[in-house]
Amino acid sequence: MEELRVESTEKSPRIFFDPKNQKFELEGNSRPEDVRGFYCPIIEKLKKYFDNILENGNFEHYQDNPVKFIFKLEYFNSSSAKFLSDIFVLIGNYSKKGINVKIYWYFDEGDEDMMEVGEDFSEMINIPFQLIMVSQ
Amino acid sequence: MEYSENIISYKGLIDRGIVDNILHELKTKLKIIDLEVLTRKRIYSSAVECLDNIHRHSELNNNQAKISIEYPPYFSVEKNSEGFIIETGNLVTNQEMKKLKKKLDELNELETAGVNDLYKETIMKSAGLTDKGGAGLGLIVIAKTTPKKLSYSFQPVNKNYAYFTLKVKILQK
Numbered sequence: 001m002e003e004l005r006v007e008s009t010e011k012s013p014r015i016f017f018d019p020k021n022q023k024f025e026l027e028g029n030s031r032p033e034d035v036r037g038f039y040c041p042i043i044e045k046l047k048k049y050f051d052n053i054l055e056n057g058n059f060e061h062y063q064d065n066p067v068k069f070i071f072k073l074e075y076f077n078s079s080s081a082k083f084l085s086d087i088f089v090l091i092g093n094y095s096k097k098g099i100n101v102k103i104y105w106y107f108d109e110g111d112e113d114m115m116e117v118g119e120d121f122s123e124m125i126n127i128p129f130q131l132i133m134v135s136q
Numbered sequence: 137m138e139y140s141e142n143i144i145s146y147k148g149l150i151d152r153g154i155v156d157n158i159l160h161e162l163k164t165k166l167k168i169i170d171l172e173v174l175t176r177k178r179i180y181s182s183a184v185e186c187l188d189n190i191h192r193h194s195e196l197n198n199n200q201a202k203i204s205i206e207y208p209p210y211f212s213v214e215k216n217s218e219g220f221i222i223e224t225g226n227l228v229t230n231q232e233m234k235k236l237k238k239k240l241d242e243l244n245e246l247e248t249a250g251v252n253d254l255y256k257e258t259i260m261k262s263a264g265l266t267d268k269g270g271a272g273l274g275l276i277v278i279a280k281t282t283p284k285k286l287s288y289s290f291q292p293v294n295k296n297y298a299y300f301t302l303k304v305k306i307l308q309k
Contacts, residue, residue, distance in 0.1 A: 010160070031184055033152060075177065077184050078273035082262040110173035113181075113280070120256045136173065 001049055004042070012038055013073065019049055022067045030076035030084075039083035043090060050094040059098050066102040072134075073106075073114065085121070092125030105129040109136050138216060143169075145212040149204065150194050155187045162213060169215070175308050178281035179213065179220050182304050185274040186224045187211060193226050203227060207299045219308035225301040233290050233298045239272070240288050240302075243279040251279045282306050 001019040008014035013028035024046065032038040053062070069091060076084060095101045105118035115131060122129040144162050146154070162183055166176050190209045210225035228236065243251060255276045262273065279286060284305040290298040 011156070075180065075184075077181075077188065078277045079188075081259055081273060081277075085259050085262055108173050111177055112174060113177065116252070120259065124256070124260050 001045075001052065004045055006042075013076075015042060017042070017045060017049075022062075022065060023070070024068070025070040025072070027070075027072040029074050030080040032080070035079040035083060039080070039086070043083070043086055046087065046090055050090070050099060053099055054094070054097060059100075062100040066100040069101060069103045071103070071105050071118075074108070081117075085124070088121045088125050092127060095125070095127055101127065103127060103129045104132060106132045106134055109133050141215045143213040143215055143220070147210045148208050150187070150190050150209045150211075152191065155191050158187060158211060159184060172309050175219070175306065178306050179222070182222050182278050182281040182306060183211075183213065185277050186222055186302065186304070189274055190224055190226045193228060193232075203293060203297060207293055207297075210301075218305070220306045222304040222306065223301065225299060227293065227297050228290075228300045230296060230298060233300065236275075236288075236300060237290070239275055240286055243275060244285045246279075248283050251276065255280055278302075278304055 003019060004015060004017040006012070006015040008028040011029060012032040013026050013030045016023075016025040016027075018024075053059075053067075073084075091101055091103065103122070105115075105122070107114035107118060115133070118129050118131055143165055144158065146158055148154075159180070163180060166179060190211065194209070204227065207225075207227050209227075210223070212223045214221045214223070243254075246254065255273070258273050258276055275286075282305055284307070287303040287305075289301050291301070292298050
């Protein structure tokens with residue numbers, strides 16, 4: 001599967017999905033005008049990626065090498081929250097099917113709200129997140 | 137006398153470009169003021185949802201050109217001794233007024249923990265739905281930014297419309 005790179009703008013986050021290195025990164029601000037148009041292709045790509053792993057059935061490899069999800073969000077609006085939630089549900093569902101994942105949630109020092117949202121998503125899909133505070 | 141300083145103020149029709157310009161200006165001005173991360177982000181977050189709400193009604197405002205001139209959308213951010221006040225105003229249909237009133241009253245009955253729980257619950261429910269993103273979550277996000285009640289009013293305009301104003305007080309830590 002080919003990698004996916006989307007550069008950030010003032011309104012949309014940078015996306016870097018590197019299937020070869022089993023790494024997905026989402027970073028920046030998220031309040032895209034066409035939020036559905038922005039997130040749906042990304043969700044589709046992730047779904048295909050996970051389905052491929054399931055088809056190949058090589059789960060053992062992922063036990064030692066989890067698929068890494070790195071979220072470094074500075075801000076996201078309520079419309080984006082729904083799609084982030086979709087991404088987490090997707091990750092959660094495939095994790096239940098046996099694919100090992102590791103989720104890193106970055107937040108700025110002092111931004112308790114962003115930390116709490118990370119905790120909420122973690123609780124929602126029942127996967128512990130690695131919460132990482134970034135000093136200003 | 138109560139100290140108050142205008143940070144940003146806009147009155148007039150609102151389109152996507154104007155929303156972006158207001159938010160860009162707000163972000164720049166908030167960076168200049170010496171603020172903690174949390175307060176700065178809460179003001180910005182609340183402002184985005186308020187402006188998105190106004191923008192969602194912009195078609196209505198634009199179509200009702202005559203009333204819109206008399207009752208244009210409004211958005212402002214002010215700083216006072218306690219923190220910041222975001223104020224918005226826009227036309228809504230009577231039907232929307234009922235929905236908004238119900239939602240705002242429900243939110244105002246909740247304490248901070250209750251608002252946070254409702255946010256979590258709404259986010260969970262929204263996952264997987266094909267429903268338009270953000271439905272119902274915007275006002276909860278606004279309520280999450282303040283421990284104060286959301287003050288609002290509806291001024292009757294004619295038999296179909298009312299002018300909705302919302303005031304969000306964000307405390308400075």
